[in-house]
Amino acid sequence: MGSTSIVDLKIGAELRSAPRPMTRERMRRYVDAQPTVAIDDGRIHTQPPTIHDDDAYAKKQGLPGIIADGMVSTNWIQGLLFDVFGRALARKGRLRTKYIAPIYEDQIVICVAKVTAKARTETGETAYQFDVWCEDDTGKKLTVGEALVYAPAA
Numbered sequence: 041m042g043s044t045s046i047v048d049l050k051i052g053a054e055l056r057s058a059p060r061p062m063t064r065e066r067m068r069r070y071v072d073a074q075p076t077v078a079i080d081d082g083r084i085h086t087q088p089p090t091i092h093d094d095d096a097y098a099k100k101q102g103l104p105g106i107i108a109d110g111m112v113s114t115n116w117i118q119g120l121l122f123d124v125f126g127r128a129l130a131r132k133g134r135l136r137t138k139y140i141a142p143i144y145e146d147q148i149v150i151c152v153a154k155v156t157a158k159a160r161t162e163t164g165e166t167a168y169q170f171d172v173w174c175e176d177d178t179g180k181k182l183t184v185g186e187a188l189v190y191a192p193a194a
Contacts, residue, residue, distance in 0.1 A: 047124060047191040049155045049168060057120045057151040059177060062108050062143050068093055070109040107142035113149065113174040113183040120151045121170075125189050137172065137185035148177035153187060164193030 049055075071093040075085040089097040091107055098106045114137045122129050143149060157169035167190050174183040 047166070047168075049158070051155050051158055053155045055120055055124055055153040055170075057116065059148045059150045060116075062112070062145060062147050062149055064106070064145050066112060067106060067108050067145065070112055103142065104144070106145055108144075110137070110139040110183065113137065113139070113143060113151070114185075116149065116151045116174065117153065117172045117183070117185070117187070120153055121172075121187060121189055125191060128192050129189055131190070133187065133189045135172070135185065135187045137183050139183050141180065141182045143174070143176075143182050149174050149182065150177070156186075161190065166191040166193075 071090060072084055072086055075087045076083070079085050091098040091101050091103060092109050093106060095105050098104075114135070117137065118129070118135055121135070151172070151174050153170040153172045155168055156171050157167075159167050161167055167188060170187040170189065172185045172187050173181050175181050
């Protein structure tokens with residue numbers, strides 16, 4: 041839909057992303073992003089081993105292997121909302137998430153946003169309240185949260 045569409049969702053409506061695997065490459069991008077952005081010299085920088093990029097280190101911490109940084113699932117939820125609301129998502133609103141289960145390499149992840157409330161504002165916008173989550177391909181919730189998004193007036 042993007043920012044050029046008028047959004048009209050009913051309470052109970054669900055937005056769902058396509059299933060996608062959590063690949064090692066996707067996980068690695070988040071690990072390397074922090075030091076790369078901090079140093080900001082045009083090169084990619086890595087940090088010491090973490091549970092997000094080093095199998096041996098993750099196993100020493102009691103995990104069966106590397107797990108995704110929680111911001112990956114939060115950003116995927118935000119991307120789902122952006123696909124529907126476009127720039128209005130960035131204008132105002134909120135997104136809060138909690139990571140309740142690890143996401144492992146090659147695990148399938150599906151993002152969902154379910155409309156729980158809808159109200160017209162004084163400025164004519166529609167405020168949508170969502171329950172949001174990421175689930176695996178068995179329906180197990182991995183990340184949960186809530187979002188508030190304002191759709192522009194028609």
